[in-house]
Amino acid sequence: MKILINALLILLSVALVSCGNSEEKKEEKQLKIGSKEKVETKKEPQKDLAITSTIDLNNKGVGPIKDLELPATIDNEMATRGEAVFKTKCTACHKPLKKFIGPPPVGILEKRSPAWIMNMILNPEEMVQKDPIARQLLIDHNGSPMANQSLTETEAREILEYFRTLKKEEE
């Protein structure tokens, strides 16, 4: 009898092994339910996106622009070109001096780094997912997404120059 049971056991294990792959996967999945194992930590550690202030001149954002230093003087010709692009591609949601669908760009350089501004224009989808300020702004503005208007880096840079020329209205 024992021999029979042993034989059966061997057969059983063979049978199980032969369809082992899918079974094992299922088991793994089942184990994961409700457990807080290390699996999660394999991903990039989740950044805490909750912030207290949307002013941060050191944050360069996420995107093609790693760093950007602005020259001391404003290039007016470049700013004029930027104003034209801004008018066509951005004014549906941004007024230069007033909050509209999105925030006004006036004074933006006192709150954010030049690289952050460029990345917000060029890479808004990823910014909203990964950058705490961009995410907070989305929440503050009713969930209206910053649209990717497919601008070139040159166009974004020109717009940034235009932003430098904006002055707050006298209250």
Place this chain on the structure above:
Amino acid sequence: MRKLSYFILSGLLLAGMISCNNGSKGDKKKGALGSNAAEKVYVAPGEYDEYYAFVSGGFSGQLSVYGLPSGRLFKVIPVFSQDAEKAWGYNEETKPMLNTSHGFIPWDDSHHPDISQTNGVVDGRWVFINGNNTPRIAKIDLTTFETTEIIEIPNSAGNHSSSFVTENTEYVVAGTRFSVPIPQRDISIKEYKGNFKGTLSFISVDPEDGGMDLKFQIMMPGFDYDLAHPGRGASHGWFFFSTYNTEEASTLMEVNSSQNDKDFIAAVNWKKAEEYIKQGKGKMMPAKYAHNVYDEKTHMATSTMKDQVLMLDASELPELVYLLPTPKSPHGCDVDPTGEYIVGNGKLSANLTVHSFTKMLAAIEAEKFEGDAYGIPILSFEDVLAGVVEQAGLGPLHTEFDGKGNGYTTFFISSEVVKWKVGTWEVIDRAPCYYSVGHLMIPGGNSREPFGDYVLAMNKITKDRYLPTGPEVTQSAQLYDIRGDKMELLLDFPTVGEPHYAAGIRADIVMKNSKKIFKLEENEHPYAITNEGETKVTRNGNEVHIYMSTIRSHFNPDNIEGVKVGDKVYFHVTNLEQDYDVPHGISMIGANTSELLIMPGQTETFVWEPKQVGVWPFYCTDFCSALHQEMQGYVRVSPASSSIELSWSLGED
């Protein structure tokens, strides 16, 4: 205890074996090395198919785009029929595309798509497809996957032996199925013989912008011209058309047009036609036909009515056309990748007839003619015959080639695809179809270099293959793997309308050219706006024009007053988005038309004629953002006698 454990163990063992059973059963069918059909058609989520298949929509009038091998449907491109989903033929911009010499026609029967070629291989620039009922040829641009040109074919009726391209897309060719009095006139149908004529049309395609022009037509005897294919390689410069009803019957065709043992394949020397035209041998004749062109810059179509066509008479011009006798009302007329063999699929025969181009030239050279039809020389069957695929099945319809020396022919009556060897004409393999297969397609099949991985069979009847949906059941295509010695059925998938032929191409050739947005700065629509500062509403008598913009997630303006009952209100809506895959829709309560679906950077227009006083809303119909449900606006409609001035606004500025 022992007994119990024995029971448990044997129970477990059984369970273990049963759970594996299905897999091993499936494997047995195909042998140890046979792979799983499901695996071969499985394209994992987020991954791309290997091929595009452009499948004709048949009596839907459209062209559908599928991925192969998955059989997933990506898009139904509106061509000859109005499509409310995309506003095709409903918005002001595309209505002219459906204009004909008979006026606006909202439908046609689309048949044979073909992809443009360069040097005999598919280049993926355009797809051409014919409208069968009111003869037309359409061109679809594969950067936008939109129909950008439709040209009507005069002197034609039942535009069936169409629309096939020559190997550098010099021409897209269209032949008439029905012969008719040319020019049309009031005569008795009984006077068919000699008075009814057929025409074969050669439409040139501009190599730069694809612009089509009906260069010339060839006047032919009053037969039915069924299908066609171009010569290639050595036979480039020739075009081959199958004919039936050489009896020239006009009634009870199922009997009367099946009397002759042999009909013809007409071999047309179009290079010769070009020579004759240079010599001034063509004749201009009056003909009314519409030429409709969609301009990607203005986002608008214009329809021009043409009034004449250059005609070459095959009965009067020697060496232009020769007739190759071919048994029993041939349907498909197919040319192998080398251009040497011309296959006549004699639909009332069990055999396939294959003609040799080289032999044809030799017979012409030797002037060995058996007679003539209306002055067109008839060659002898034996002189041009290359071989016969004997008793391959019942009701051969169409043949494609894999580029590896094999032909694949569909047999309608015996419901199968038969694989045979070019040159030896022996049958190598056969695979059943479910059911009544018509056309088949191998990606790149109508070219010098077919891709040869798959064959797609398109069936007329599906009966028990799918869940029933009332008396009308789905049309269907079936995909076979032809990489091995034996054809292997991989997949059934439903199609839109009746799939009369398809054209396939490797995806990477097309996808790299696919447009993502229309650039706002290139928008030349007369009612376009490039930024919100330009939005306005104007009045000209009872015509009101709204220059409106749309972007996530508002319309500008979204409050409009001063519209009156009896006004004709044009909503010209520009989508200011410049991001991929962000169209916006719009519709107005009570508008007697469809919604608009506006791509990024595009302008489209719909008309609303308010009939009732009140305040009426409009909204975005395509879920565009988290604030899509907020994307709405109002128009106040006052009585016709009202003196309220037009005003418009957005927000509280």
